[in-house]
Amino acid sequence: MTRSKFEWLARAGYSARGIVFLLVAALAVFSSFGGGKADTKSALDAVLEQPLGRVWLGLIGLGLLGFVAWRLAQSIANADNHDHSVKSYLIRVALLGSAVTYMGLAIYAFQDALGFGAGGDGGEKGLAAWAMSQPFGRFLAGAIGLGFVVGGVVTALKGITRRFERYLTLGQSRPLLLVCVYGLVSRGVVFVIVGIFFCYAAFTVDPGQAGSISDALTFVRQLPFGAVLYLVVAIGLAAFGIYNLVEARYRTVSTPKLSQVRSELPLSHK
Numbered sequence: 141m142t143r144s145k146f147e148w149l150a151r152a153g154y155s156a157r158g159i160v161f162l163l164v165a166a167l168a169v170f171s172s173f174g175g176g177k178a179d180t181k182s183a184l185d186a187v188l189e190q191p192l193g194r195v196w197l198g199l200i201g202l203g204l205l206g207f208v209a210w211r212l213a214q215s216i217a218n219a220d221n222h223d224h225s226v227k228s229y230l231i232r233v234a235l236l237g238s239a240v241t242y243m244g245l246a247i248y249a250f251q252d253a254l255g256f257g258a259g260g261d262g263g264e265k266g267l268a269a270w271a272m273s274q275p276f277g278r279f280l281a282g283a284i285g286l287g288f289v290v291g292g293v294v295t296a297l298k299g300i301t302r303r304f305e306r307y308l309t310l311g312q313s314r315p316l317l318l319v320c321v322y323g324l325v326s327r328g329v330v331f332v333i334v335g336i337f338f339c340y341a342a343f344t345v346d347p348g349q350a351g352s353i354s355d356a357l358t359f360v361r362q363l364p365f366g367a368v369l370y371l372v373v374a375i376g377l378a379a380f381g382i383y384n385l386v387e388a389r390y391r392t393v394s395t396p397k398l399s400q401v402r403s404e405l406p407l408s409h410k
Contacts, residue, residue, distance in 0.1 A: 194255070198250065
């Protein structure tokens with residue numbers, strides 16, 4: 141089967157995201173013994189320390205740009221052919237937010253690869269600080285936090301209900317399906333915790349209270365039976381990485397046409 145260049149771009153994007161989350165999971169497991177942070181940017185920093193690290197980081201950055209392009213196609217061009225219900229528009233808004241998030245991560249990868257360094261306060265704390273510096277910033281930060289929570293719940297439900305299967309040509313490979321479910325639920329749980337931290341940061345008007353994946357894992361470790369729960373979630377993030385690699389191979393990817401983009405613009409429905 142011949143695949144378009146855009147489809148290869150999207151599949152490279154899923155592969156890059158899968159690699160990043162496998163690295164995050166590895167950092168989470170190792171940090172449980174020796175300390176350190178386990179989040180997406182720390183994962184990219186770890187790549188930099190490897191032989192040919194700048195080259196690998198550049199390739200990951202290019203892959204993440206492919207993922208951004210695919211997310212834009214899903215959100216703006218409606219590449220997944222959602223209907224025009226409120227629920228579908230909310231899904232597409234979330235996909236647009238994902239595009240923005242991974243654009244930031246791609247830029248971070250290129251900065252590291254070129255030796256510029258990211259600088260500044262990045263990640264969730266940086267996003268919280270930016271939100272709170274805007275007019276009605278406290279409410280904007282709270283809305284972003286709620287977005288994280290809703291996104292986490294939706295992600296977990298996507299796994300529990302196996303809704304992701306409608307876009308996969310996976311057949312009856314039950315082990316892979318279970319890995320996908322496990323990964324999506326784990327990612328959803330982490331998303332919800334990050335969202336709660338963000339909402340608390342908005343409530344206290346303190347960007348420093350916003351938390352990353354690493355902070356969410358630290359919170360899990362402090363719960364009863366925390367060591368076991370921490371390991372379950374950390375392995376779940378590895379499963380989420382595998383889920384992305386499965387999508388890179390088996391997901392249905394539709395190349396959007398210019399006419400499709402125009403038809404999805406708000407003015408076209410008037």
